[in-house]
Structures are given as structure tokens and as C-alpha cells.
Amino acid sequence: MALLCIAHRWLPETKPCRISASHEYVMRSSAVEILPETRTPSRALVLPLCLLACGIVPRLILAHETFLNPDEALHYLLSDQPSLAMAYQVSRTTAHPPLLVLVLHYWRLLGRSELALRTLALLTGTAFCWIMFLWLRRVTDRSTALVGLFLFLFVPSLITLSAEVRQYSLLLFFAASSLYFLERALQEDSPRMMLLSSCALCLALLSHYSSLIFALAIGIYALARLLGVRDRGAVLGTWIAGQLSAVALCAFLILSHVSRLRRLGLPQDIADTWLRASIFHSGEDHLSSFIFGRTTRLFRYFFSHGTIGVIALLLFVYAIVLLVRDRSQPEEFRKPTSRQIAILLALPFLIALATALAGLYPYGGTRHDSLLIMFAIPGVSMGLVRLKTRWPWLKPAALVAGLAICNIFLYPPPPYIPRKNQNRKFMRDAIKFVRQSVPSGSVIYVDHPGGLLLSYYLCGSAVVPFETQPQPFLTSRCGDYEAVTPSRRLWSFDPDTFPGTVQEMRRRHQLHPEAQVWMFQSGWIDWHEELWIAQLRDYGCNDPQQFGSNIIVCRMMLDAQRSKSN
Numbered sequence: 001m002a003l004l005c006i007a008h009r010w011l012p013e014t015k016p017c018r019i020s021a022s023h024e025y026v027m028r029s030s031a032v033e034i035l036p037e038t039r040t041p042s043r044a045l046v047l048p049l050c051l052l053a054c055g056i057v058p059r060l061i062l063a064h065e066t067f068l069n070p071d072e073a074l075h076y077l078l079s080d081q082p083s084l085a086m087a088y089q090v091s092r093t094t095a096h097p098p099l100l101v102l103v104l105h106y107w108r109l110l111g112r113s114e115l116a117l118r119t120l121a122l123l124t125g126t127a128f129c130w131i132m133f134l135w136l137r138r139v140t141d142r143s144t145a146l147v148g149l150f151l152f153l154f155v156p157s158l159i160t161l162s163a164e165v166r167q168y169s170l171l172l173f174f175a176a177s178s179l180y181f182l183e184r185a186l187q188e189d190s191p192r193m194m195l196l197s198s199c200a201l202c203l204a205l206l207s208h209y210s211s212l213i214f215a216l217a218i219g220i221y222a223l224a225r226l227l228g229v230r231d232r233g234a235v236l237g238t239w240i241a242g243q244l245s246a247v248a249l250c251a252f253l254i255l256s257h258v259s260r261l262r263r264l265g266l267p268q269d270i271a272d273t274w275l276r277a278s279i280f281h282s283g284e285d286h287l288s289s290f291i292f293g294r295t296t297r298l299f300r301y302f303f304s305h306g307t308i309g310v311i312a313l314l315l316f317v318y319a320i321v322l323l324v325r326d327r328s329q330p331e332e333f334r335k336p337t338s339r340q341i342a343i344l345l346a347l348p349f350l351i352a353l354a355t356a357l358a359g360l361y362p363y364g365g366t367r368h369d370s371l372l373i374m375f376a377i378p379g380v381s382m383g384l385v386r387l388k389t390r391w392p393w394l395k396p397a398a399l400v401a402g403l404a405i406c407n408i409f410l411y412p413p414p415p416y417i418p419r420k421n422q423n424r425k426f427m428r429d430a431i432k433f434v435r436q437s438v439p440s441g442s443v444i445y446v447d448h449p450g451g452l453l454l455s456y457y458l459c460g461s462a463v464v465p466f467e468t469q470p471q472p473f474l475t476s477r478c479g480d481y482e483a484v485t486p487s488r489r490l491w492s493f494d495p496d497t498f499p500g501t502v503q504e505m506r507r508r509h510q511l512h513p514e515a516q517v518w519m520f521q522s523g524w525i526d527w528h529e530e531l532w533i534a535q536l537r538d539y540g541c542n543d544p545q546q547f548g549s550n551i552i553v554c555r556m557m558l559d560a561q562r563s564k565s566n
Contacts, residue, residue, distance in 0.1 A: 048133060048149060055153030056126055058407075062419070063118040063163040067427035069417060070449035070523040072165035073456040076117055078466070079104035092257055093466040099206035100167045114424065117165050124173040125162025128374075129153050131176040136378055138183050139336055141385075147399065148381040154403045155377070156304035156410055161370060167208045168370045174204035175214045176374060182218065186225050187334045191238040198242025202249050209258075210352075210361070210371045215246055217347040217375075224340055229333070264468070278362030291353060297365035297413055302373050304412040308402050315383030316376055320346050322386060345379045348372055365413035415524040421548035427522075430547040431457050434520065440480040442516045445556065447492040449523025451485040454478065493521050495535045502539060506558055517558055522551045 068076070078094065078101045081087040091101035107120050129152035136145035152158060161168045178200035185193035201218070204211040226236055280290050299316075300309035323342035330337060336344075349372060356363030363369060389395060410419070435458075438444065446454050451464035459478035469487035476483045486501065493501075519541065525532070536544055540557025547553070 047146065048130075051146075051149055051153055052126065052130060055129060056122070058154075058159050059122050059125065059162045062159060063122055064115045065424060066114070066163070066419065066422040067424045068114055068117075068165065068453065068456060069422070070452040072117070073452040075100060075104060075165045076108065076112070077452065077455055077462045079108055080461075081105065090466055092260065095261060096167050096208055097206045097253060097257065099203065100165075100170055103170070104165070118163055121162055121164055121166065121169040125158065125169040126153075128162075128169065128172040128176045129158070131173070131180050132374060132378070135176065135180040135183055136381070138180075138187065139341060140378075140382065144378075144381050144385045147385055148378055150399065151377045151381060151403070154407065155302060155373070156406050157302050157367075157370070157412070158373065159407075161367065166367075168367060171204055171208040171211055171371060172374060174200045174207060175211060175371060178204060178214075179218060179374075182222055183336075185235055185238075186222075186229075186336075187332075189232060189235055189334070191234040194235050194238040194242065198238070198245060201242065201246055205246060205249050205253070208371070209253075210368060212250065213348055213351045213355070213361075214371055215250075216351055217344065219243060220347060221340065221344040224343065225336060278356065278364035278366055278368075279359055280357045281359075287357075290357075294356065294364040295349070295353075298363070298369055298372065299376065300411075301365035301367070301369070301413050302376055303402075303406045304410045305406045306411065308406050311402070312376070312380045315387070316345075316379035317383075319379045319381075319383035319386070323382070345375045348375050417524060417550050421550045423548065426547040426551055427453070427457060430520075430522070430545075430551045430553055433545055433547075433553055434458060434518075438481065438518050439516060441482070442518055443482045443484055444478060445484050445517055445519045447486060447521060447523075449492055450521045451483065453522045454483065454520055459483065492523070493519075495531055498535060499538075502556070502558065517556045518553065519556050520553050525550050525552070 074094075078090050079087055081090060084102060084105055087101050087105040088098050091098040094101075103120065104117070108117065110116050110119070129149060132152055133145050133149040136148045161172075178197045181193045181197035181200060184190060185197055201211075201215060204214060222239060226232060226239065278294065280287075296310060296313060299313040300306050303309045303312055320342050323338040323345075326338035328338070352361065352363045352369060352372060355361035361368070384395060384399065387395065434444070444454070446463070448464055452462075455462045455464060455478075459476075461476075463474070463476035463478050463483040464485045465474050465487050472487055474485045474487050476485070519536070533541075533544055536552075536554060536556075541554035544552055544554035
């Protein structure tokens, strides 16, 4: 109730009219803004800073209480190299630019625990929320900015991304910084702010390839703003130089990295497997159903709940309609018009959709489109604040209740590991069981996701290949054990491929029928549990040890299936 009262106090009824910001919030100096300027700072900053402090709590808990997922373990293993040059070389085996691996190469010196590695994402993810609040406060009003901050801090998808060793927190942080400094450069006529915006854009490009969508959208938006005002020679020149630098960086990444990945077929492998549903296939998908279905699925991913995601999508569309219909000019000529804001918010979605229709990039309910949330939430905030209601308390109550539902009844699109199954205790118990129950010298058979986690939690070094190898299996030392991993990176255990793989392992390694072979599987186990356990029993796994629903350890008697077939 206290939170509802605070929200009602700070979210008064507003009319659906021109978005404007009071002149008292405009910074006229060229110094980098850290906290919003106001005539009553003690009152103006209490709620935003309280929200920020509260937003850190769920991120910190999630970062501390969960074990690494396979992708997080991969990023750590890539960074855990003797030199920065070697870390860069192995980073080229992934489908992402090298910045995270290079930063993590030094960040890991602070500690290799889950929390230590995730602190980088926690800091940048929380800073992203604050920067977007500062940007919203400049281009809209205080109520919209506060609603936006509340959403940025407590939507489940951003909480998760801020507690994972992935590229997305860096991407969002640098993209938000580029957008914020661009707005300051345009409002203050500051070449220095434009230079900072360009630097942040280049760092975003080095973080994740979805930043190309951001670069194109913000470039069109900046051009529309710059063409509307004369006498901006220094700012325009700095912007052009920044754009040329970004183009040169993109060319370098394409020639040194993307072209190599295409030769190896990695993008096509991903597009043909678990991201297939997020790319348009002519002759298989209907255009209208693809656009509507994937956009709905995208907002479901943002809010981790289908119903709340649809409501948010409707609010976003409502805000775009209001902005497009508003032809009024801003009170200050350096501020963006409503239509310019509409272009900025809608254009990234249109570009992302176009890339999916062209088969170039996924569009749908996956983390690969996380960049779009920095445009979705401002639109949702504008739509909610400007929605007319008869009861002033209804909107803040709906906001709090909606976010509570999203966080309590999580239902994001797969693949994902439910938080209850990702508790660190499960992984500790699994590793303890391996050390106590698996004899020294045994063979531990792992798929690629399980091998990544075993590398981090047991072996101390990578037992999985970073690139596809010519031989079907890779054999590595894992402490007192021998780890056998399929060489194909995208391979994982499932009921369809497991029988042939066991036969291939027996043939290649000529294992003795009495030899002890164990299986360790962890990560995104999406198959039906009873079906998978029944399949494992055909190989002598009569007593599988499960630690939650996403970790399985069992001994396989390879002669059991052979005797059964005979």
C-alpha cells in the first residue's frame, strides 16, 4: 500500500497532449549529467534513487543464488586465456563481437565466483536503467520518466540480463549512453556531447551485432533532428565524423569476424535450429501472422508474461498513434517533436522486422532482440501516463500489480532455465556427487552445454571445443577423469540423437564393456522428463541422479543396450 501511495503521489493524471519537459530540468552546462537537476533536489531525487536502490536488490539476489548457464560459462572460458591477444582470437569463434570477452579477461581477476563475474552485468544493467530515466526526463515529462524508470528496473527480462555474464547489459548500457549524449548534444549544441555519443555507439557495436539496428535507427533520428535546425556546423561535423568511424568499425568487424563465421556456416546453423521460428521463411510463414505473432512474442519476452505483454504492446501502439497525431511544436526549439520521438521509438522495430523478413536476423521472443526494450518501455510509459481513466489511483495500482504478476508468475518463451531449478545448491550437490561417487579414471560423457558447465565447476579448464572439429568427439582431462564431448558445438543430448551417438562413441573409442562411463547433463533440458529418463534406462542408467530438473548425472552401462538389441 505504501508503494501504491508513493506511485499515486508521483503519477498524477496527465492529458494526452504534446510531450514536453519543464525548462528547469534542462542542463545548460556541457558537463556530463550524473543526477537530474531541479530546484528542489531533495524531493525530486528521493523517489528515483529509492527505486534504483530497490531495483538492485532482485538483480543481486539472482546473481548470487543461481549457477551459471552454459552461455555464461562459455564467456568465462573464452576470457580465461593467458593473454589478451589469445582471448581475442578465441572470441572470434563466437557469433558476437569481442568486447565482452576482452573486458571479462581482466574482470575475472576480481574473482571467478558467479557473483564476481556477474557484477559487471549488474553494474552496467542498473546504470542503463538510470541513463534511460535521464533521457526520458529530457524528452518527455517527469511522470513518464518515473514510470519508465519503474519499468526498466523491474521487468523480469532486464533483471535476468543484469544478472548474467552476457553481452546484453554492455550493449544496452552503451546504446543508452549514445542516445542520451546525442540528446544532450542536440539540445545544448555541444560537439563534446556528440563525441561522447559517437564513442558510446562504437562501443555498442563492439558489444553485440544487434547494435547495427540501433545505429541505423539513431542515425536516421539524428539526421532528422539536425536537418531541422540551422547553424550547427560543429555539432554536425562531429556527428558526421562519428558516423564515418562507426561505418569503418562495422567494415572491420565484417571483414575480420562476420565473413569468417559465414564461411564456417555458424549463422546458418543457428538460423536453421533454435532461432528458426524467429526468421521469416517464404512459403512456410504467412506475412501478417508472422508480424503479429512475433511482435506479440517479443513483448511476452520483455515482460515474461503473455497477458501483460499484450497489454504493454497495446499501450506502445497507443503511444505511437498519439505521437504521430500530435503536430504541435515543442516549447523549446531544440527539443524533439512528437513525431520525431515516434520515429525513434518505432523505427528499430521496423528495421528488426525487415531483417527477419530478409532472413538476416531473428525477430521474436528471444534475448537477441533485447535491444528493442529500450524503445518499447518508453512507448509503454507514454501510453500509460496519457491513458485517460476516471480513477486517479487506477494507473499506479495497475503498474505495480502488473509488474508483480510478471515477476511472480514468470512464463518467458523457451529456452530458459526456471529460477527454482537454477539454484546454486543443485550444482554444488551435483559436483559433490561426482567427486564422491564417480571413481578416478572414469569417463564422463557430456554434451556441449553440460561440458561447458563441467569445465567451470569441476575441470578448471575447457573440455569442449570452441570450434567444430573434424573428429566426432573430443577427449580431454578433467581433473581425475576423462571427459568425452561431441565436437559439434550446437549438439546436445536428446532422445533422437542419443542412441547413434553412444554407438559412435563405442566404436571410436573401443570402450571395454565393463568400463565405467558416466553421463553429466546440464543446461536447457527441454525434453519431456519421463521420456528422456526412459530413454536413458536403455543404456543401463537405472538410477539417474537429478539435481533439480536441469542437472542429470548417471552411470551408463554401454553393454546393456547391446545385449537388449541382441
